[in-house]
């Protein structure tokens with residue numbers, strides 16, 4: 001994810017020198033982040049649900065977490081190692097005889113995929129990586145995220161991604177599916193245990209959800225990265241969307257608007273982040289196929305809002 005209004009390709013804005021307070025805040029956050037790495041690994045991977053078949057001793061968990069942390073810093077990655085660890089936890093909690101691949105849609109330079117491939121090696125699952133390998137597509141009309149990006153942003157070639165995963169991950173677990181999601185995902189046929197959709201645009205999220213949801217196993221997961229964007233997250237709460245495409249209630253999204261609670265200080269809203277320089281949210285949000293978030297209580301004595309509730313944001 002790029003911060004709102006900050007695509008990865010060139011911006012013409014003149015650089016502004018950070019004030020002492022801003023530098024101090026950045027340093028404080030970096031120190032906190034670094035010092036809490038072992039705590040984050042221990043807290044995230046302490047789970048009685050991790051399947052015993054994977055023999056995840058304390059030191060194996062620590063090794064996995066440290067390797068993910070190190071990968072985050074040696075490969076270009078748009079997501080946090082804590083988000084990768086959260087996905088690792090959910091994958092490790094599923095018994096080896098339950099079928100299902102891990103899928104990543106949106107890989108950029110392969111940083112998050114390298115980390116997911118390490119978990120796939122432990123659990124003996126395949127990691128399917130879908131990407132154009134030529135960056136983001138042109139934004140579609142009506143896509144509210146499109147204005148923050150240009151066509152070709154977040155470009156990593158297939159060669160670069162392969163090389164990065166071969167260097168830092170488990171390339172033998174990976175299968176690459178190059179092309180635009182709208183062309184490749186309709187052909188997806190295998191069961192999916194966990195899909196990581198890090199695709200920036202609303203149109204891309206829509207096509208991924210519509211084509212992968214039917215393949216999710218009963219308690220399969222979808223993780224997303226744009227967890228601070230309320231409109232984006234609302235796909236998972238939209239009664240109309242889930243009724244129209246899946247004839248069911250919306251599944252909801254754990255971490256929507258805030259990110260998963262993995263040791264960060266973040267109050268929001270996102271637009272006011274610069275006013276709170278020591279606040280930051282770094283992890284993902286997720287839903288699971290069996291979850292539901294659907295409001296049913298309507299007070300029988302009330303006929304609706306007393307006054308005009310205003311128009312929804314566009």
Ligand SMILES: C[S@@+](CC[C@H](N)C(=O)[O-])C[C@H]1O[C@@H](n2cnc3c(N)ncnc32)[C@H](O)[C@@H]1O
Nearest residue numbers: 077078079106107108112132135180181198204
């Ligand atoms: C933010 S990057 C992924 C970052 C990566 N997961 C990480 O953590 O480093 C978004 C990716 O989505 C891909 N993408 C977005 N929409 C796409 C589409 N419709 N078809 C194919 N690829 C798409 C882009 O090519 C890009 O690699």
